[in-house]
Amino acid sequence: xxxxxxxxxxxxxxxxxxxxxxxxxxxxxxxxxxxxxxxxxxxxxxxxxxxxxxxxxxxxxxxxxxxxxxxxxxxxxxxxxxxxxxxxxxxxxxxxxxxxxxxxxxxxxxxxxxxxxxxxxxxxxxxxxxxxxxxxxxxxxxxxxxxxxxxxxxxxxxxxxxxxxxxxxxxxxxxxxxxxxxxxxxxxxxxxxxxxxxxxxxxxxxxxx
Amino acid sequence: xxxxxxxxxxxxxxxxxxxxxxxxxxxxxxxxxxxxxxxxxxxxxxxxxxxxxxxxxxxxxxxxxxxxxxxxxxxxxxxxxxxxxxxxxxxxxxxxxxxxxxxxxxxxxxxxxxxxxxxxxxxxxxxxxxxxxxxxxxxxxxxxxxxxxxxxxxxxxxxxxxxxxxxxxxxxxxxxxxxxxxxxxxxxxxxxxxxxxxxxxxxxxxxxxxxxxxxxxxxxxxxxxxxxxxxxxxxxxxxxxxxxxxx
Amino acid sequence: xxxxxxxxxxxxxxxxxxxxxxxxxxxxxxxxxxxxxxxxxxxxxxxxxxxxxxxxxxxxxxxxxxxxxxxxxxxxxxxxxxxxxxxxxxxxxxxxxxxxxxxxxxxxxxxxxxxxxxxxxxxxxxxxxxxxxxxxxxxxxxxxxxxxxxxxxxxxxxxxxxxxxxxxxxxxxxxxxxxxxxxxxxxxxxxxxxxxxxxxxxxxxxxxxxxxxxxxxxxxxxxxxxxxxxxxxxxxxxxxxxxxxxxxxxxxxxxxxxxxxxxxxxxxxxxxxxxxxxxxxxxxxxxxxxxxxxxxxxxxxxxxxxxxxxxxxxxxxxxxxxxxxxxxxxxxxxxxxxxxxxxxxxxxxxxxxxxxxxxxxxxxxxxxxxxxxxxxxxxxxxxxxxxxxxxxxxxxxxxxxxxxxxxxxxxxxxxxxxxxxxxxxxxxxxxxxxxxxxxxxxxxxxxxxxxxxxxxxxxxxxxxxxxxxxxxxxxxxxxxxxxxxxxxx
Numbered sequence: 001x002x003x004x005x006x007x008x009x010x011x012x013x014x015x016x017x018x019x020x021x022x023x024x025x026x027x028x029x030x031x032x033x034x035x036x037x038x039x040x041x042x043x044x045x046x047x048x049x050x051x052x053x054x055x056x057x058x059x060x061x062x063x064x065x066x067x068x069x070x071x072x073x074x075x076x077x078x079x080x081x082x083x084x085x086x087x088x089x090x091x092x093x094x095x096x097x098x099x100x101x102x103x104x105x106x107x108x109x110x111x112x113x114x115x116x117x118x119x120x121x122x123x124x125x126x127x128x129x130x131x132x133x134x135x136x137x138x139x140x141x142x143x144x145x146x147x148x149x150x151x152x153x154x155x156x157x158x159x160x161x162x163x164x165x166x167x168x169x170x171x172x173x174x175x176x177x178x179x180x181x182x183x184x185x186x187x188x189x190x191x192x193x194x195x196x197x198x199x200x201x202x203x204x205x206x207x208x209x
Numbered sequence: 210x211x212x213x214x215x216x217x218x219x220x221x222x223x224x225x226x227x228x229x230x231x232x233x234x235x236x237x238x239x240x241x242x243x244x245x246x247x248x249x250x251x252x253x254x255x256x257x258x259x260x261x262x263x264x265x266x267x268x269x270x271x272x273x274x275x276x277x278x279x280x281x282x283x284x285x286x287x288x289x290x291x292x293x294x295x296x297x298x299x300x301x302x303x304x305x306x307x308x309x310x311x312x313x314x315x316x317x318x319x320x321x322x323x324x325x326x327x328x329x330x331x332x333x334x335x336x337x338x339x340x341x342x343x344x345x346x347x348x349x350x351x352x353x354x355x356x357x358x359x360x361x362x363x364x365x366x367x368x369x370x371x372x373x374x375x376x377x378x379x380x381x382x383x384x385x386x387x388x389x390x391x392x393x394x395x396x397x398x399x400x401x402x403x404x405x406x407x408x409x410x411x412x413x414x415x416x417x418x419x420x421x422x423x424x425x426x427x428x429x430x431x432x433x434x435x436x437x438x439x440x441x442x443x444x445x446x447x448x449x450x451x452x453x454x455x456x
Numbered sequence: 457x458x459x460x461x462x463x464x465x466x467x468x469x470x471x472x473x474x475x476x477x478x479x480x481x482x483x484x485x486x487x488x489x490x491x492x493x494x495x496x497x498x499x500x501x502x503x504x505x506x507x508x509x510x511x512x513x514x515x516x517x518x519x520x521x522x523x524x525x526x527x528x529x530x531x532x533x534x535x536x537x538x539x540x541x542x543x544x545x546x547x548x549x550x551x552x553x554x555x556x557x558x559x560x561x562x563x564x565x566x567x568x569x570x571x572x573x574x575x576x577x578x579x580x581x582x583x584x585x586x587x588x589x590x591x592x593x594x595x596x597x598x599x600x601x602x603x604x605x606x607x608x609x610x611x612x613x614x615x616x617x618x619x620x621x622x623x624x625x626x627x628x629x630x631x632x633x634x635x636x637x638x639x640x641x642x643x644x645x646x647x648x649x650x651x652x653x654x655x656x657x658x659x660x661x662x663x664x665x666x667x668x669x670x671x672x673x674x675x676x677x678x679x680x681x682x683x684x685x686x687x688x689x690x691x692x693x694x695x696x697x698x699x700x701x702x703x704x705x706x707x708x709x710x711x712x713x714x715x716x717x718x719x720x721x722x723x724x725x726x727x728x729x730x731x732x733x734x735x736x737x738x739x740x741x742x743x744x745x746x747x748x749x750x751x752x753x754x755x756x757x758x759x760x761x762x763x764x765x766x767x768x769x770x771x772x773x774x775x776x777x778x779x780x781x782x783x784x785x786x787x788x789x790x791x792x793x794x795x796x797x798x799x800x801x802x803x804x805x806x807x808x809x810x811x812x813x814x815x816x817x818x819x820x821x822x823x824x825x826x827x828x829x830x831x832x833x834x835x836x837x838x839x840x841x842x843x844x845x846x847x848x849x850x851x852x853x854x855x856x857x858x859x860x861x862x863x864x865x866x867x868x869x870x871x872x873x874x875x876x877x878x879x880x881x882x883x884x885x886x887x888x889x890x891x892x893x894x895x896x897x898x899x900x901x902x903x904x905x906x907x908x909x910x911x912x913x914x915x916x917x918x919x920x921x922x923x924x925x926x927x928x929x930x931x932x933x934x935x936x937x938x939x940x941x942x943x944x945x
Contacts, residue, residue, distance in 0.1 A: 003766075004557040007715065010463060010770035011538040018776065020535045023528040027521040027727070049740065098754060102671045102705045122733075122741035135755035136704045136746075140697065141671075159726040167687040167722035168551065168749040170756060173729075175741035178697035182610035182626055183633050183655040184497070185504045191609060191659050192666065193697025193744060218886065221935040222896045223928050228935035244939050250886040255879055257836060259858030263883040270887055298852075353838035382795045386835025391920040393833060395486045398924040399495075399799040400835070429925030432910055 031156030042120040042154045043201055049123025053176025054189045055197040062202055065089060069112060069146060072198045076110035076144050084131025085112055089148065096138050105137055110144035111194075118154045119161040123176065125149060125199065126161060128169045136170055145194040147174070151204040210330075211241045213278035215319065217288045217421070218250040224421045230448035231284045231322060234335060237448075238326075247274045253291035256299060258388045265303045268296045272311050280329065281319040284444045286351030286419045289321040294354055321351060322444055323360040323419060333363045338451045340370030343441075344413035346404070346427065348420040349382050361419055361443055368446060374411040378403070385426035401430045408438060415441045465771035466559050467823040473561045473592035473767075474620070475822050477806015480829035484804040494630050498622075498801050501629045502792045508738025509789060509843075516734065525727045526846040530783035533720055534773060540685040540718045541764060547688025551750025553760040558712075560767045565596035568677065568710055571761055572602050575708050577674045581666075583692060583699045584608035585679025586624055586786055587714050587765060589808040590821075593677070604677065605669055607698035609662050616643035622802030622810060625736050625788040630801050633658065666698070676702035676757070680713040681785070682728060683762075685720050689749045690762070693732060695742050703746050709757035715764050716782040728785060731845035736787035768821030777856045781817045783846045790840035790850060796833055805830060812840035816853040824860050831857035874917075899930045 001009070031039050047057045060068040069090045073079050081093035090112050114132035118125045125147055127133040139145050155161050165171055178193030189195065212235055216228040232242050252267030271292070275281050283289050293316045300309035326332050345365060351357045365373050384390065384400025391397075404427060408416050416431075418424050421442060428440035468475050477484060488494060513519055533540055545555045558564035572580055580597070582588065582604050594604045594615075606615045613628040614621050617639040621627030628636070633653040640647050640661055647661050678699070682691040690711055692699045703709060719725065733742045751760050773779045791797040791811025802810030807818040807827065815834060819827040831854045840850040865873055872880065885891045905911065906929030913922045921927055933941070 002557070003559045003563060006463075006559060007557055007764070007766045007770060008538045008541065010466070010766070011541075011715075011773060013463065014770055014773035014779075015535055015537070018535045020532050021528065023525060023532055024521075025525050025727075027518040027525055027730075029726075053743070106667075106671055119741075122730075124741045129752070129755055136700065137756075140700050140704060158730050159723075162722065162726045162729070165722075167684055167689045167725075167747065170749075170752050171747040172700065173741070173745040173747075175739070175743050177743065178695070179743045180609045180659055180696045181737060182608070182613070182628060182696075183631075183636055183658055185501050185626065185629075186633075186655045188656045188659045191663055191696035191698070192607075192670065192701055216935050218892070222899060223930060225931050225933060225935035225938055229938060232939075244936070244943070246936065246939075247889045249889055249892045252883075252886070255883055257855055257858070258875070258879060259831075259855070259860075259862035260876070260879045260883070261855070261859045262863075263879060266887050267883060349835070349837035349839075353842060380839075382835050382837035382839070384795070384835060386837070389832065389835045390925075391917060393482050393485065393796075394920040394923060395482065395489050396796055396799055396833075397835070399489050400795050401924065425928060426925060429910075429921070429927060432926040433912075433924065 028157060029159045040156070042156055043151050043203075045120040046118055046123060046154050047201060049120065050176065050199055053123055055176045055199055057199050057201060059201045059203065062204075065148065065200065065202055068200050072146050072200070073110045073112070073144070078108055079110045079112060080105070080108040080138055080142060081112040082114070082132050082134030082138060084134070085114060096134050102137060102141060105141040108142040110146060111138050111142040112146045113139055113148070115147055115149045115153060117161050117164040118149045119158055120154055120156050122158060124161065125174045126165055127172045127174065128165055129171070136172055139172065140193055143194055144196045144198065146198045146200065148200045148202060150202045210280055211243060211278070213275060213281045214242050214244050215248060215275065215281050215283040215288070216244065217283055217285045219421045219425070220284060223425070224442070227284050227421050227442040227444050230442065230444040231282070234444060234448040235282070238330065238332065238335060245274050245278070251288045251291040252299070253288060253295065254387055256291065256295050261299050261302065265299055265305070268299050268312060269308055271296070272308065272315050275319070276311055276315045279318055280325070281315070282322055282325045283319065284322045284419065284442060285421060286321045286348050286355050286357065287422055289319055290350040290354035292316045292319050321355055321357060321419060323357050323364055324355065326364060327360040334367035335364065335447050337447045337449050338369040339446045339449045341414045342372045342374060342412065343415045343417055343446065344374045344376045344408060344411040345379070346376055346383065346408070346416055346418045346423065347379055348418050348423045351419045352380060357419070364443070364447060365417070371446070374413050376411055377407045383423050383427050385423045387422070390426060401426060405430050405434065409436060413438060415439050417441050417443050417446055419443045465774060466766055466768065467771055468590070468768040468821045469560050469562055470826070472565070472596070474589045474808035475818050476826055479806070481804055481806070481833040482829060484806060485800040485833070488800045488804045493632070494801050495799065497630055497632045499798055501626065502798050505738055505792045509735060509792065512734045512738055512740055516730070522727055522730055523845055523847050526731050527783060529719060529724050529727060530846055533718060534716070534779060534782055537715065537718070537773070540720055541715060543685040544683055544688060544718055547686065548750055548762050551688050553688070553750040553762055556761060556763045558763055558765045558767070561591035564591050564712060564763055564765050564767070565593055567763055568593060568712065569597055569600045569602060571708070571710055572597070572675055573600065575675055579603045579605070579673070580675045580677050581605050581607050581669055581673040581702050581706070582676065583678040583694065583702045584611045584627070585712070586808060587679045587712055588677065589621060591765070591767060593712070605666070607666055607670070607702060609659060609696060612662055613639060616640070620803060621808060623788060623791060624786055624809065630803070670701040670705055673702070673706045675708045675710070676706040678702055678709065678711045680711050680717055681732070682725060683713060683718045684722050684725065685718050687722055687749060689722065689747050691725070691745060691747045693742050693745045695737065695744065697744055700744055700746055703748065704756050706757055708759040708761075710761045710763065712763040712765060715766060715769050732785050732787050735789040735843070735845040772820040775820065778816070778820050778853060780848050781813070781820060781853060783848055784813050784817065785846060787845055789843040789845065793839040793843045795837060795839070796835065805833065812850045813848070816850055816857060819857055824857060825864055828861045831861060893936065896930070896934050903929055903932070
């Protein structure tokens with residue numbers, strides 16, 4: 001018998017007499033309300049969490065986006081952007097293309113992308129490799145990642161975040177810059193991934209939410 | 210209320226003062242205490258050392274001895290933990306479902322002393338007097354198996370004259386663990402050393418707990434160090450009054 | 457106790473992998489306990505992480521509901537593990553991945569070595585993975601002329617220090633910053649000679665050391681934290697970005713995972729991605745989690761292999777009590793709260809899985825008798841159960857495995873061991889109040905040998921007690937004698 005059939009057969013035998021019981025999902029699926037029953041301001045909560053991870057957070061109106069990005073990448077050159085990121089967000093940035101190998105990406109000081117969804121409670125941003133987020137390597141190699149998150153992309157909890165993602169896409173969940181606590185559990189930000197994460201939170205009109 | 214005392218084998222044979230204090234206390238509170246003489250041991254040492262099968266006759270004996278009583282009280286978190294969490298499981302594993310059901314019923318009216326006082330009798334001030342500086346070590350089985358929470362502390366805070374000092378890292382195990390203390394004597398001793406260091410840092414005259422077993426371990430260590438800090442069971446403190454002699 | 461399998465159980469084979477130590481736990485622990493530097497390093501580290509974990513768990517109001525769901529999802533998954541693995545295999549294959557099955561460490565190592573050699577490469581980069589340590593992959597690859605470079609900072613410290621990991625989350629927890637600096641100065645080529653012991657400087661040295669390797673590596677090997685059966689998605693949870701480097705940049709990715717890592721659906725992750733980071737690093741979320749499915753054209757490795765490993769897991773599943781250990785998500789919360797682990801460190805367990813969970817996992821993977829001292833390496837204080845994010849009742853499993861060991865012993869030996877004989881005798885005495893009373897009376901005969909109510913030394917085996925503790929002398933009157941004297945008259 002091959003290993004596959006052998007293992008599957010052993011599992012079947014081991015499970016003789018074992019029933020499948022239903023799973024109780026009594027945990028929260030939505031936002032945490034305050035004692036007064038109010039919803040927290042999710043964008044503010046996300047900002048607090050990200051700052052706690054030592055990320056840089058900037059808030060702006062849609063018409064202030066380009067100037068916010070410009071300030072953040074002022075000291076970094078050259079700048080790469082995901083191919084679907086609008087040119088006007090950062091006119092100086094070059095779009096990513098397939099011809100760039102890992103070594104080439106290492107020449108870029110910064111990268112600019114959008115995001116798919118963000119979870120306020122955990123300070124997490126999810127990228128799903130859509131055109132405005134790009135392939136995974138571009139947000140990994142340049143040392144500065146500037147990520148644009150719209151207010152209407154911010155959800156409260158992990159279940160809400162996952163429900164907005166399609167599991168079979170290449171997804172990267174990012175919660176602050178790269179970090180390690182491997183030496184005496186003393187946290188150091190920035191090891192192999194981008195050492196600086198800047199998040200631009202773009203306000204949207206109440207009607208959009 | 211008529212209360213059956215489950216004194217535990219350790220208190221019966223080595224620490225009779227704990228059993229006497231439990232009787233004194235419950236009688237002072239106006240309850241009738243009976244001592245079912247057939248009782249021996251809950252079988253915990255067998256179970257926890259890997260001899261669960263040999264513990265089954267002890268479970269049966271315990272159930273037969275105690276099942277007729279409506280209230281069973283023991284001055285031990287560990288032994289009550291065994292009754293509540295192991296007896297029915299052992300019976301079921303041995304294929305004796307009838308015994309398992311009876312063991313569950315017996316366990317449902319068995320209480321550790323501090324639980325019985327606070328939850329069943331509804332008292333926190335038992336009228337005790339104990340003019341000493343005392344620190345309290347919550348034993349693991351009281352804390353995590355029975356979840357007695359702060360009941361022993363509430364009882365201690367109501368004792369007249371008692372100066373309660375907080376024990377640093379109180380919830381850390383003292384290192385007793387039954388046969389662990391012998392099978393892994395070096396690790397057990399290292400855990401005990403830290404527990405004693407914390408006890409001594411409180412400058413308490415006495416360290417108290419709800420289990421004679423852990424106190425035997427801690428007391429054995431303190432006695433070896435000759436530091437003068439004594440171990441005293443919670444029942445002994447609660448039984449003490451201004452008129453009582455001794456401790 | 458355990459189900460009878462039609463086929464003999466497969467355990468992790470001897471002579472390979474990191475599941476067997478050279479000596480029993482009490483012996484190894486004795487050596488570790490004498491190392492004051494080690495105890496200080498571990499004590500400080502576990503205290504720090506305990507406090508961080510407690511703070512982030514505190515802020516989750518539905519923590520207990522999440523734990524319960526985590527436990528139930530795992531139990532339900534194990535109950536139909538064969539179906540979920542078939543679904544996973546089909547989904548991964550559909551998306552361009554290749555699935556391999558390995559009965560044990562030797563089969564897995566051979567599959568992985570062959571896959572690497574087939575690419576023409578002799579160097580691979582690795583993401584920290586417990587399962588590759590379990591099967592001794594690095595050593596097996598070395599024997600085939602393949603160099604595996606560990607890229608997680610702590611694993612790198614361990615690898616460069618020719619050391620063994622001592623914790624599943626922070627493998628170099630037993631090393632302090634000064635020791636790490638010495639290892640880097642000695643073993644890391646091109647490290648600046650003025651390197652200080654500042655953790656930031658040390659981390660930057662590791663970044664510089666590994667950068668070119670990441671950018672040029674052709675093959676990577678990883679483990680997986682979760683595999684979603686219905687979509688075929690694999691997940692790796694990490695902090696440093698070394699995982700992303702390995703999972704994204706090379707041409708070929710080989711992922712090896714224990715068969716218990718599968719979860720049925722994407723939705724199930726909403727439970728575990730809340731439980732795991734808070735329990736392991738004490739963070740609301742770890743910096744990076746990567747999820748990928750098979751091969752995505754133009755993004756990441758264009759060849760993906762998934763190796764599904766048994767190595768004692770189906771044998772563990774066959775024990776209807778012990779199987780609960782397979783619910784473990786390797787967060788390490790139990791070792792951070794364990795008073796035994798805190799004193800001895802991880803090496804004393806002799807297995808890559810130390811601490812309370814290791815004490816119940818390792819003996820089941822290897823067969824109890826190959827690690828029979830581990831289930832006894834606990835005072836049964838219960839702190840591990842409270843900390844476990846999927847509610848594994850570790851104390852009860854320890855007791856269960858202790859029993860399996862004594863039953864094995866009884867089967868193997870015609871005569872009972874001295875311990876079994878002694879406990880049989882005690883059991884016989886305790887079944888009868890008359891005999892118990894006689895024993896108490898007999899015990900009293902030792903009284904004249906005590907000094908001020910204490911024994912300072914007792915004969916073997918109780919001498920293990922009196923090496924550090926006095927023992928109480930029997931009282932002049934037992935409780936039952938007092939009762940009879942005062943109440944029965």
